[in-house]
Amino acid sequence: MSKNTSNIDLDYALTSALVESEKEISAIDDLIIIFIVLLFIFGLYFGMYGLVQTLTAVNNFCFIFFLLPLFFFFIYIAPMCLLFDFGVYCFVYLRGxxxxxxxxxxxxxxxxxxxxxxxxxxxxLARILLMLIAGGSLQEFIFYFGAYYRFLIFGESFLEDLYNLEFNSKAVTYFFFVKLPLYIFY
Structure with missing residues (x-):
């Protein structure tokens, strides 16, 4: 066997070994990303814990104004939680x-x-937050103006409106085209 052939075989073996080692899960560049992510997660967690403790120590009403920024915090921390649900393999999936x-x-x-x-x-998540804000605004609107029992179909107020109906064309038309659909659809 010639010297060139053995060198070629040795080069091939080294190259294939290095290529395979680069595909390992514990490659050094993947470990650096894991450490960056861990520092980010723990920094945010302990930072938010300190902020909550400070706000509740000052005044309990400050915690109410902390709720909306907490939603935005959830938006930024949720991808990290999803990454940790995948485990170490998420960095293989996200690998460049x-x-x-x-x-x-x-x-x-x-x-x-x-x-x-x-x-x-x-x-x-921002879309979900916007939906939650819109739903909360609608609930606040309903709670502010109230949902009256007279809107329930076949409740006391419905039967009362039905019994007190004047039998002329204007009142009957108004009842069947305005009040009755409101009772049914609301």
Missing amino acids: TGPTAMLAAELMYDLINLFAYYIRVCIQ
Whole structure:
């Protein structure tokens, strides 16, 4: 066996081993992302805990004004919770596909994929938050103006309106085309 052939085989073995080691879950660029994410999560958690403790120590009414920023906090923390639900394999899923084996380039591609994932999930959660705000506003509107029992069909007020109906064309038309549909649909 010639020396060139053995060198080619050795180069092939080293190259294939290095390529396979780069595909491992515990590659160094994936571990850096995990540490960044862990620092972000624990920093946000303990920071929010300190903020809540400060607000409740000052005045309990401040906690009411803290609720809406808490919803926005939930929007930013939910993608991280989803990432942790996937476990370590989420970083394999989000792993960049850089054409180079350089650590900095792989880390950059991982960060780009992570930010793209964050943006997608945050947009969806912002839509959910807007729906919650709209629903809460509607509930506040209903509670402010009240929901009266007279709107219930076949309740006392409905039968009272039916018994007190004047039998002329204007009153009967008003009852059947305005009041009765309101009783049914409201």
